[in-house]
Amino acid sequence: MNIPANNPDLKSWVEVPQNSDFPIQNIPFGVFKTAQMNTRVGSRIGDYVVDLKSLFVLGYLENLPFEAHDFDATSLNSMMKKGKKAVRDLRNRISKLLDTSHSDLQNNEHHVGQVLIPADQVTMLLPVEIGDYTDFYSSREHATNVGTMFRDPNNALLPNWLWLPVGYHGRSSSIIVSGEPIYRPKGQTRNDPEKDPTFGPTQRLDFELEMAFITFDGKPLGESISTEEAEDYIFGMCLFNDWSARDIQSWEYVPLGPFLAKNFASSLSPWIVTLDALEPFKVDNPEQAPKVLDYLKTTGQKSYDIHLEMGIQPENSENNVVCRSNFKYMYWTMVQQLAHHTVNGCNIRCGDLMGSGTISGPTEDSYGSMLELAWKGTKPLKMSDGTERKFINDHDTVIMKGYSEKNGIRIGFGEIVTKVLPTK
Amino acid sequence: MNIPANNPDLKSWVEVPQNSDFPIQNIPFGVFKTAQMNTRVGSRIGDYVVDLKSLFVLGYLENLPFEAHDFDATSLNSMMKKGKKAVRDLRNRISKLLDTSHSDLQNNEHHVGQVLIPADQVTMLLPVEIGDYTDFYSSREHATNVGTMFRDPNNALLPNWLWLPVGYHGRSSSIIVSGEPIYRPKGQTRNDPEKDPTFGPTQRLDFELEMAFITFDGKPLGESISTEEAEDYIFGMCLFNDWSARDIQSWEYVPLGPFLAKNFASSLSPWIVTLDALEPFKVDNPEQAPKVLDYLKTTGQKSYDIHLEMGIQPENSENNVVCRSNFKYMYWTMVQQLAHHTVNGCNIRCGDLMGSGTISGPTEDSYGSMLELAWKGTKPLKMSDGTERKFINDHDTVIMKGYSEKNGIRIGFGEIVTKVLPTK
Numbered sequence: 001m002n003i004p005a006n007n008p009d010l011k012s013w014v015e016v017p018q019n020s021d022f023p024i025q026n027i028p029f030g031v032f033k034t035a036q037m038n039t040r041v042g043s044r045i046g047d048y049v050v051d052l053k054s055l056f057v058l059g060y061l062e063n064l065p066f067e068a069h070d071f072d073a074t075s076l077n078s079m080m081k082k083g084k085k086a087v088r089d090l091r092n093r094i095s096k097l098l099d100t101s102h103s104d105l106q107n108n109e110h111h112v113g114q115v116l117i118p119a120d121q122v123t124m125l126l127p128v129e130i131g132d133y134t135d136f137y138s139s140r141e142h143a144t145n146v147g148t149m150f151r152d153p154n155n156a157l158l159p160n161w162l163w164l165p166v167g168y169h170g171r172s173s174s175i176i177v178s179g180e181p182i183y184r185p186k187g188q189t190r191n192d193p194e195k196d197p198t199f200g201p202t203q204r205l206d207f208e209l210e211m212a213f214i215t216f217d218g219k220p221l222g223e224s225i226s227t228e229e230a231e232d233y234i235f236g237m238c239l240f241n242d243w244s245a246r247d248i249q250s251w252e253y254v255p256l257g258p259f260l261a262k263n264f265a266s267s268l269s270p271w272i273v274t275l276d277a278l279e280p281f282k283v284d285n286p287e288q289a290p291k292v293l294d295y296l297k298t299t300g301q302k303s304y305d306i307h308l309e310m311g312i313q314p315e316n317s318e319n320n321v322v323c324r325s326n327f328k329y330m331y332w333t334m335v336q337q338l339a340h341h342t343v344n345g346c347n348i349r350c351g352d353l354m355g356s357g358t359i360s361g362p363t364e365d366s367y368g369s370m371l372e373l374a375w376k377g378t379k380p381l382k383m384s385d386g387t388e389r390k391f392i393n394d395h396d397t398v399i400m401k402g403y404s405e406k407n408g409i410r411i412g413f414g415e416i417v418t419k420v421l422p423t424k
Numbered sequence: 425m426n427i428p429a430n431n432p433d434l435k436s437w438v439e440v441p442q443n444s445d446f447p448i449q450n451i452p453f454g455v456f457k458t459a460q461m462n463t464r465v466g467s468r469i470g471d472y473v474v475d476l477k478s479l480f481v482l483g484y485l486e487n488l489p490f491e492a493h494d495f496d497a498t499s500l501n502s503m504m505k506k507g508k509k510a511v512r513d514l515r516n517r518i519s520k521l522l523d524t525s526h527s528d529l530q531n532n533e534h535h536v537g538q539v540l541i542p543a544d545q546v547t548m549l550l551p552v553e554i555g556d557y558t559d560f561y562s563s564r565e566h567a568t569n570v571g572t573m574f575r576d577p578n579n580a581l582l583p584n585w586l587w588l589p590v591g592y593h594g595r596s597s598s599i600i601v602s603g604e605p606i607y608r609p610k611g612q613t614r615n616d617p618e619k620d621p622t623f624g625p626t627q628r629l630d631f632e633l634e635m636a637f638i639t640f641d642g643k644p645l646g647e648s649i650s651t652e653e654a655e656d657y658i659f660g661m662c663l664f665n666d667w668s669a670r671d672i673q674s675w676e677y678v679p680l681g682p683f684l685a686k687n688f689a690s691s692l693s694p695w696i697v698t699l700d701a702l703e704p705f706k707v708d709n710p711e712q713a714p715k716v717l718d719y720l721k722t723t724g725q726k727s728y729d730i731h732l733e734m735g736i737q738p739e740n741s742e743n744n745v746v747c748r749s750n751f752k753y754m755y756w757t758m759v760q761q762l763a764h765h766t767v768n769g770c771n772i773r774c775g776d777l778m779g780s781g782t783i784s785g786p787t788e789d790s791y792g793s794m795l796e797l798a799w800k801g802t803k804p805l806k807m808s809d810g811t812e813r814k815f816i817n818d819h820d821t822v823i824m825k826g827y828s829e830k831n832g833i834r835i836g837f838g839e840i841v842t843k844v845l846p847t848k
Contacts, residue, residue: 131596168680169593173556186768188587196714199718248768253680256590257677257680259592260765263593264770344684346688423769424769
């Protein structure tokens with residue numbers, strides 16, 4: 001695999017602030033618009049969005065298999081349809097154009113003015129037209145915490161959990177991008193099993209700190225993607241907050257799983273960071289015992305070291321980071337999730353989204369949901385403004401961030417910022 | 425509501441065979457292609473497909489809010505985007521053009537030749553680009569049977585079942601149309617809880633006799649559709665066979681619900697019958713006790729009398745009807761399902777598909793799955809060729825049919841024909 005865009009010695013002629021999530025080694029993809037401009041596909045360098053439509057029109061993307069409509073699209077899907085190699089070549093081309101040692105774009109001031117747009121002048125949009133959304137449940141600590149709280153601390157993990165990456169289908173229509181608010185969902189709950197259920201706004205609104213990956217087109221129905229092949233079908237990753245209403249969930253979820261407790265909204269970060277950009281941050285896989293069945297076996301490192309945090313910002317106050325976790329805590333890897341998902345012949349399509357499930361770490365401050373952090377409301381979290389949180393309040397803003405860092409190179413995912421509004 | 429297309433006295437100048445599913449009172453919508461023609465939107469009368477693109481080009485659809493590309497599309501979505509009133513007006517126009525008392529099309533032999541295509545010369549395609557697929561679990565008899573088999577006969581229904589229409593999200597990518605074969609899925613199962621799980625083709629492949637409804641565009645995220653409004657957001661209905669692998673299901677489904685046991689394939693009938701066409705077949709709703717919460721209350725008849733059957737045709741043999749059921753056995757109505765689905769602010773989109781769940785009736789021959797019909801394999805079903813079935817074998821063809829009938833008018837759904845092929 002040849003990924004010149006990841007060379008640690010690369011420097012860009014575009015100024016990149018220290019600790020930026022978007023150095024020349026990142027080159028993520030997203031969709032944006034401006035006051036003057038309809039939706040376009042872009043990349044990002046430092047504090048600038050790179051307008052790929054302009055790059056295309058100005059001739060900088062010649063000899064790549066793309067057309068103009070791939071870049072003035074409302075989603076990345078058309079670009080992604082061209083496949084992994086084409087997207088890799090595109091990313092390498094963008095990197096080259098932004099590299100100090102290449103002068104083509106750098107020396108054309110007029111073109112630079114068209115191609116680079118200050119990030120604070122754009123509105124980022126949902127990057128992908130999502131076909132199917134699947135959510136896994138792949139953090140052992142999270143599954144153990146939930147099992148301990150709601151079932152039996154001595155048998156917290158259900159019998160299937162260590163044998164297969166448990167997953168279920170979620171709702172695509174209600175996936176939104178960072179910046180869009182959510183409305184507190186209403187629903188049926190039954191907190192007292194001796195009384196009739198009641199209806200009203202959820203009293204237990206929660207976040208779930210997750211990451212998600214986006215797929216390329218897969219194989220025809222009836223065929224499977226092996227763990228060896230899986231990376232070829234993964235475009236990239238982003239941050240993901242899978243909003244949950246715990247009181248609705250506990251009443252509705254047997255026997256078919258969560259439904260209205262989850263499908264009112266899930267929030268996505270706007271930049272998709274390619275798997276290529278994350279290659280330097282691979283780490284050893286978690287040990288898996290019992291040994292997995294053959295179709296789930298992998299060779300080589302398939303885990304990633306990605307720092308993650310979630311914060312709560314009460315209205316008119318500051319952000320309180322309540323959780324610091326890491327993607328490497330995942331028990332099941334993405335290639336195992338994808339192999340499992342397709343082993344029955346289920347097909348995947350360009351733009352499908354697969355969530356990791358809540359990523360909880362081993363320590364109490366690394367749990368990925370309020371349910372776990374405040375332990376079912378028994379340990380409220382203190383905010384810097386003196387208030388406490390068992391769950392999320394109306395007018396709170398919830399902020400998720402994530403990045404990888406190694407040898408002075410930081411590849412970041414930006415953030416998800418979501419304000420919670422009262423029931424509509 | 426003015427639905428002239430349903431007038432029982434209407435007769436078409438196109439010959440309609442007795443017992444046809446498609447008299448002039450039906451006028452369903454679907455997508456087809458022929459050897460000479462790319463995909464087009466069509467309707468159906470007797471043994472002919474009505475080519476709506478030709479009707480449009482020849483000027484017969486004037487003063488309706490449609491454009492040519494709505495009818496040479498690969499799905500009904502573009503047409504449906506125009507909304508309930510537009511589609512109702514279109515259906516009434518088609519009915520009028522095919523009515524004996526109107527001469528415009530009838531008397532133009534050349535045009536008739538372009539517009540009517542013998543049904544045996546077309547290939548029917550998946551009619552809808554499905555955004556999200558939701559499956560409910562709304563037959564009391566089915567839920568009771570499953571609860572009796574797998575849990576406790578004395579507490580077969582879980583506590584939430586009578587309070588809300590239990591549902592969950594399924595997979596859109598693997599929904600196929602009648603005529604397409606399925607491949608027996610592989611997966612992980614654990615039939616002996618004392619031994620490690622194993623991997624291989626499912627040994628318990630099952631059908632589920634269901635119906636599904638297709639939605640128009642809904643409201644913005646955060647808003648709800650009431651039971652009173654729900655019919656305005658439903659385009660029509662079709663037959664639905666939600667394939668299931670029972671051994672995979674029982675191992676994987678706790679705690680997040682069925683996943684690989686279902687998402688390898690679901691089969692749809694090609695013609696969508698509008699809710700308008702089904703209006704004459706409304707019947708009283710089932711009695712619901714306990715009384716439902718306010719947001720689930722309805723006024724008037726919301727159930728439909730639709731005869732349903734499922735058959736198994738072993739290779740080189742004949743169809744054995746193994747189940748005769750009826751849509752009216754559903755405990756929860758479609759308007760309740762849709763109101764519940766959106767009560768938390770979840771948005772629906774044009775082309776979403778909502779399955780009823782397996783529709784089992786009160787008698788043993790009206791159960792909607794092999795799991796129930798052969799009662800967990802304890803009562804194998806005899807085929808006319810002398811073989812027996814506990815579940816579905818490779819090379820079996822499974823055939824679902826459905827129709828409503830009243831006062832000599834039969835509104836049918838056609839059929840779903842699906843052959844089961846060995847694991848790929």
